Amino acid sequence: MNPVEDRLREALAARAAQSPVDPDAWDKAVARSRHRVFPWRWPAWVVRLVPVAAVAVVAGVVIAATTLGQSIGQGARPAGSASTKPASPHPSASLPAGMASVVDQIPPATPFVPISLRADGHQVRVSLWFGYVPADAAAGLALCQYDSGGAYSGYSTCTSGQLPAGKLAQWAQTDGTGWIHLGVAAPQVTSVTALLPGGQTVQGTVRAVRxxxxxxxxxxxxxxxxxxxxxxxxxxxVVARLTTPKPSSPPSRPSQGGIPLFRYGNDTVTGYRISGDRIGFFEGGSSSWSDTPISQSALSVNNIGVDSGPDDLYGYAPTGTARVAVRLADGRLLTSPPTIAGWPGSGVVFWGPVALPAHTGLGYDTIVITYDRAGHVLREVPLLFTQ
Amino acid sequence: MSALFRARYPELVRLADLLGADDPEDIAQEAFARLIRKQETLRDQDAALAYVRSTTCNLVRNRRRHLRVARLRTPAGQDEVSSEHAVMLREDHRELLAALAALAPRRREAIVLRYWLELSERETAATMGVSPGTVKSLVSRGLDALGKALEGKL
Structure with a gap:
């Protein structure tokens, strides 16, 4: 028997014995189970109210969404979007907790679009909507998702909802037990098919968003x-093709070629190029890695930290970036040390660490800012749009 | 259902806690709430237990992933609770649990399911929604990482 295994059993049992249990838990769980399940279609009064509210409030939801809809296909910034942050008409209190949390922070600018699909033997409903990042509406729309059903229930996240210039489709994925790929496609797209190794195909769903x-x-x-x-x-x-990467297991630490970045505890966080032209970060027994090749990811943000302690943010950015800062929701600007050069020809530099004060909340309104050597701002990107 | 709850709720809270949930009771209650909604479609008691365990793992995973991007609503005093626990734990346990907390989430999940719940590789795989081979790999790498992190401390 491995001595670590014995110690593990002891330590886990000792820790578990200290978890307190709420005596009213059963009543609370039953009460939760009676909460209305996510309304897949907006209530009629909301549908009626949205255009009224939109007209009443400067340039409201519908106008903004239409304007943006015309512009996001060209990858342009939405004109006037900074003044069109919509007040969410959605009664988030009636939504599942995970979804309500996201809706509260990224108010929907469009109705929810439900897509049902079968994943790993489960019937899953993916609800998609577009919304603005409150702290930086000019950065464009976010595409948010909430998954319900099977092992996927409760997953909710957002990513950029804008197609980069010249691209006709982009994707994100659910990090569940299988893979649900989803994203934005140009208006002319009417179907999506996944071609699998061995010649199998899976038909997907494409939906318009009002x-x-x-x-x-x-x-x-x-x-x-x-x-x-x-x-x-x-x-x-064929309008566009996208290749999704094979889901990756934790990569092995390469034996050479690492670039030491910064000390964390007793170890050094080190960046390596790993298979698939990706970057992996290793520190002690912990690793973090990207599923996206370097060439497809402009700015990456990782964090390192134990559960109860403050985090350090770090990552990589395009060559030419001299410094990176993180602007928190309360306006505080946390700046990284100068960037560290990446491998010759790789097109990336490493940044970080940016130490977060204890109990710092990183929200959807957290902005990552990159600077050049002269101190000019290169990009301001909402944290959730980074990789 | 209430019998299953009485028998298993504390286990689910502890599982969520060991997996690093910031609010284990919340996770466990949500897992049971979902089970209650789904109970008519479940085959039997074993399926219910497997479902609620799997849901707990999934909720913790999603929650932690969500927190990675958006650290929200960290309950005030969480550190104090952790410190209190830390004081009550033996030094070697504390070091091991700290090393476990630093593992990649899936490694940690596989290890907790195998060594605390004592699930088989197949059961662990079913709970995590991965293949038994992946469980083998996650556990092996996790143990290796723990061993290295604790070198000279055991």
């Missing part, structure tokens, strides 16, 4: 395989 020109889509396929996603128009012509 008030936005671009569409949303979702498709699932078995875990442990990569897929080619093919987007077609109504005539059957």
């Amino acid at each position: 008030g936005v020109a671009d569409k949303v889509w979702a498709v699932s396929h078995p875990a442990d395989s990569a897929a080619m996603l093919v987007f077609r128009d109504a005539a059957g012509h």
Whole structure:
């Protein structure tokens, strides 16, 4: 028997014995179970109210969404969007907790769009909506999702809802037991199909979103395989192709080629190039890695920290970045030391650490700012739009 | 259902706690609330237990991932509770649990399911929604990382 295994059993048992248990837990769980399940369609009064509120409040939800819808397809910044942050008409109190938390922070600018699909034997409903990042509406729309059903229940997150200039489709994924890929596609896209190794295909769903020109889509396929996603128009012509990476297991630490970045505790956080032209960070027994090749990710943010302690943020950024700062919701600006050069020709530099004070909340209104050597701002990116 | 709750709720709270949930009771209650909503579609008691365990793991994973991007509503005093626990634990346990907390989430999950709940590789795989081979790899790498982190301390 491995001595670590024995110690583990003892330590886990000792720790578990100290967990307090609420005597009213049963009543609370029953009360929760009676909460109304997520309303997949907006109540009629909300639908009626939205345009009224939109007109009444400067440039409201519908106008903003339409304007943005016309612009996001070209990757342009939404004109006037900074003044069009919508007041969410959605009664978030009636939503599942995980979804309400996101809705509160990124108020929907469009109705929710439900897409049902089957993933790993479970029927899953993915609800998608576009919303603004309150602290930086000019940064564009966020595409938010909430998954319900099977092992996926409760997953909720947001990513950039804007198609970069020239791109016709982009994707995000659910980090569940299998894979649910979803994203934004250009208006002409009418279908999405996942091509799997071995010739299997899985048909996905493409949906229009009221008030936005671009569409949303979702498709699932078995875990442990990569897929080619093919987007077609109504005539059957291929509009775009995306390759999703094979879900990765924790990478092994390469034996050489690491770039030491900073000390953390008794160890050094070190960046390595790992398979698939990705970057992995290793520190002691812990690792963090990107599923996206360097060439496809402009700015990465990782954090390191134990559960109860403050975190340090770090990552990589394009060459030319001399410094990175993080602007918190309360306006505090936390600046990193000068960046560290990456591997020659890699196109990246490393930044960090940015030490977060204890109990700092990183919200959807946290902004990552990159600077050049002259101190000019290169980019301001909401944290949730980084990788 | 209430019998299952009485028998298993503390276990689910502890599981969520060991997996690093910031509010283990909240996670366990939510897992049971979902089970109550789903109970008519479940085959039997074993399926219910498997479902609620799996949901707990999934909720913790999502919560931690969410916290990675958006650290929200960290309950005031969480550190104080942790410190209090730390004082009550033996030094070697504390070091081991700290090393466990620093592991990648899936490694930590696999290790807790295997060595605290004593689930088999197959059961752990079913709970995590991965293959038994992945569990083997996660546990092996996790133990290796723990061993290295504790070198000279055991």
